[in-house]
Amino acid sequence: MSPKRIVLYSPLQVATASLFAGWVLPQPAVRIRSRSLLWSELMLGSALALGLATCTTGAARDVERPPNVIIVLADDLGYGDLPAYGGTDIATPTLDRMAREGVRLTSFYSYPTCTAARAALMTGCFPKRIGLDVGSRFTVLLHADEKGLAPSEVTIAEVLRERGYATACVGKWHLGDQPVFLPTRQGFDEFFGLPYSHDIEPGNPRAAERGYPALPLLDGETVVELGPSPDGLTRRFTERALAFIERNAERPFFLFLSHAMPHQPVGADPAAWRDLDAETRAAIEAGDYAARDALYGLAIEELDASLGLILAKLEELGLDDDTLVLFLSDNGPQLRVGSAGPLRGRKGSALEGGSRVPFLARWPGHLEAGAVRDEVVRIEDVLATVAARAGAPRPRGIDGRDAWPILSGGAAEAPRVHFFWVKGRIAAIRRGPWKLYTTGELFDVEADPGEGSDVAADNRDAVRGLMRYIDAARAAFGDHESLGPACRPAGRVVDPRPLELGAPAPERPPNVVLVFTDDQGYGDVGCFGSRTISTPHLDRMAAEGIRLTSFYAQAVCGPSRAALMTGSYPIRVGEPGNRKHEHTVLHEREVTIAEVLKGAGYATACIGKWHLAGARRADGSWDARLMPNAQGFDEFFGTPEYNGITAYVDEHPFRSPLMRNGEVIVPEVEDWSDITRRYTDEALRFLRAHQEEPFFLYLAHTMPHVPLGTSPDFRSNPAGPYANAIEEIDWSVGRILAELEALGLDDETLVIFTSDNGPWIETTEGNDPKARAFLPRDHSGDAGPLRGYKMVTWEGGLRVPFIARWPGRIPAGAVSDEVVATIDLFPTFARLARAPMPFGWTLDGRDVWPILAGAEDATSPHEAFYYYSFTHLQAVRSGRWKLVVPRPEFPRWTGFSARFIGDDVATTELYDLDADPGETHDVAAEHPDVVARLEALIETGREELGDYDRIGTGARFFETGERRPHLWRGPLTGRPQPPSGR
Secondary structure, three states, rough: OOOOOOOOHHHHHHHHHHOOOOOOOOOOOHHHOOOOOOOOOOOOOOOOHOOOOOOOOOOOOOOOOOOEEEEEOOOOOOOOOOOOHHOOOOOOOOHHHHHHOEEEEEEOOOOHHHHHHHHOOOOOOOOOOOOOOOOOOOOOOOOOOEEEOOOOOOOOOHHHHHOEEEHHHHHHHHOOHHHHHOOOHOOOOEEEEEOOOOOOOOOOOOOHHOOOOEEEEEEEEEEEEEEEHHHHHOOOOOOHHHHHEEEEEOOOOOEEOOOOOOOOOOOOHHHHHHHOHHHHHHHHOOOHHHHHHHHHHHHHHHHHHHHHHHHHHHHHHOOOEEEEEEEOOOOOOOOOHHHHHHHOOOOOOOHHHHHHHHEEEEOOOOOOOOOEOOOOOOOHHHHOOOOHHHHOOOOOOOOOOOOOHHOOOOOOOOOOOOEEEOOOOEEEEEEEEEEEEEEOOEEEEOOOOOOOOOOHHHOOHHHHHHHHHHHHHHHHOOOOOOOOOOOOOOOOOOOOOOOEOOOOOOOOOOEEEEEEEOOOOOOOHHHHHOOOOOOHHHHHHHOOOOOOEEEEOOOOOOHHHHHHHHOOOOOOOHHHHHOOOOOOOOOOOOOOHHHHHHHHHOOOEEEEEEOOOOOOOOOOOOOOHHOHHOOOOOOEEEEEEOOOOOHHHHOOOOOOOOEEEEEEEEEOOOOOOHHHHHHHHHHHHEEEHHHHOOEEEEOOOOOOOOOOOOOOOOOOOOOOOOHHHHHHHHHHHHHHHHHHHHHOOHHHHEEEEEEEOOOOOOOEHHHHOHHHEOOOOHHHOOOOOOOOOOOOHHHHHHHHOOOEEEOOOOOOOOOOOOOEHHHHHHHHHHHHHHHOOOOOOOOOOOOOOOHHOOOOOOOOOOOOOEEEEOOEEEEEEEOOOEOOOOOOOOHHHHHHHHHHOOOOOOOOOOEEEEOOOOOOOOOHHHHHHHHHHHHHHHHHHHHOOOOOOOOOOOOOOOOOOOOOOOOOOOOOOOOOOOOOOO
């Protein structure tokens, strides 16, 4: 077969391209199916004051056939290395041609390190906003790094693929090497290249101290080679890029060609080494890293020749006028090689030479030939610019702006602001001609690009104005390792592992079904001691799985769901307006387990009660930003809050709607008799629809919360309506288990059953003997041997039944009394799914899979478990001991729950829960050392998490303004009145 025709443009290209004449173009790569585009962002980044960022959805222009887009990214190429930017030592005829036929930007800014630059390019966000300004162990991401680009972030590849583009990433990725972070999970149909820089390998002089493994080369998600030579990388990447273009010539395509060169160790095709002296050649062949610096010019010329082949392929296929080609570098040159031209500084520096890089754009017929623009454009602007040209919507919450007005020479616009982040800190800012360092130095970089003359003394107004930008950015984004309220966490995986050659595709992660009941007591399941309620399916689950006898939720519905969704104590969780609500209102920027699993490719559904969106608005609607579909769930069918307060709906004016996603399908449910059956039918439909992919089903039953309702088949238990409701839930569990077996998913699914809090026992209002009757006793559950009930922090309020079943993975008939809580389910599910968790995000939960799996040495990961009533810290458990701190009766700061807390605790009490789960014998006087230790844990909890009268140092706030403006300042005691209206 004769080689394809190559169009050449200069004698140098003839000579260089001849080196590539024998390149064999590979067969089309197998496409890796990856997740759909996440248009609903994990957390919306707020626009900063002073015009720092725009966060609206741009109106994209309508185009019939969007342009192909090729982004060629060089690695560590200096501003002064190219003749188009004043360089004289290296010949780059293709890049010179691009400059003549397109637009050259002279004030284009990236970031001074590889990972940060690529994060901004891929997402259109400041790297600090998405937690990728630094790596977890170094300034960039290394091998087997727990950190990476959160799958919830929307990449340029996802934006274009949604528009119908074929997408490919060829070359260096450097945004996380674990499978969930790879390009094939971030919108790219194909990936061929390196997960990180090619110097992260055993030949590196620092490899021993950092434990570098062999460098992996991946095709898709499979390692096809270890230790590829740097001398062949440019050639191999170009081969794959040309093949991709040819395969996709009939449809729009996006090619991200991210070269490894001229990053050290520098590599170039050995056929071009003919001018090297024998000593240098021998040193290179002997593995001398520094000797490879002699290849720097050759490496850039090879990049230029590669680009020549790309342009030639476009002309050959008739795509030249239909393709926008961008060429840029990720940052300035490294220390020993390269040139920043007239600029001071190099890679890693806040000086101009660290971040100002070459940028060329070519699109025949659309961009003015030979144009030069000196306005500031940032690497974040690439996504917005490309999206607009493709007719695609710009994702919300990004910092980039469409730079087409600058590229096309259109109307002038307000100057853009560029922040120079170095190792997580803002080191400088540029706006217009001015660049201000946080040290106070000011430079006019239009007149003085080399930053030779500090003019701060003569331009105090400019200094003050720029410092306002810096102060606003610090307040929004934090500084150094801190994450500010405008930041979104990077992804994080548990137990990251080095990539291995030919590693088989990882086994399918388990499906997860979580059945969460409402107000079910500890003693309301047969296997937990009930003698009046028949639960054969739950008993079967326990016989075939594990039962936890010290499993803790929270004391009331909303906080319990917040703990489950976020893996954090509710008092830590951020809420709108910086407030705390008795039923937690989950801030849209909190990270939920559904978002984490969805980011790992799971289909997700919330069926049942949500209760994390607050009260309905004046028009009767709920804030869509706070509902399940905006918190990681693909599907929602259920109620936005609880179903009522009293035993019978017609005794109370409150009625809840029934919704499907954002649509109200029943405005006011007046009869709850079919709700468990409807939820079950929806759950079975979801299982069938998603049997071919991993799924997370959160089945949050409304029952047995009052008002109770059961279908006609479940009304015969003499114990009354509550027992009937539990038996219908048991029937529902049986239907789900049967469906999993019928679908062949039984051995691939972790099924968990638990409750949100203890039973609601309130026979008279507030259980005040003098008050009027409230809930009939047969409408309430049983805490078994435990003291207390819903809304109090005795054991019966928070300790709930828990059963987990996963055939072949969880031992049958196991029982554990280790302390585990709903906060632990988030990290446990994430670990099993190998899903990235939010990096730098404090979770109170811990991975408890060893306990669920029945490991012999598995113990609780919690030194302390804290008992809160609303924001009031009332007790702590550590091992077998529980310490209850003094409190008055009816503590008003506990809000609605106060009416249940009619027993004051005059002095500190200590209980041995192993011997006395009913908390009947105070043994504080007998164990003063235990009391002292647990009192110290109480103070730790107050400091980190907070209390009714203080804000914890670890509490999350996502908005500016006063924090917890409603912090308790009122009277301490007095029986509160029952709620009115709701």
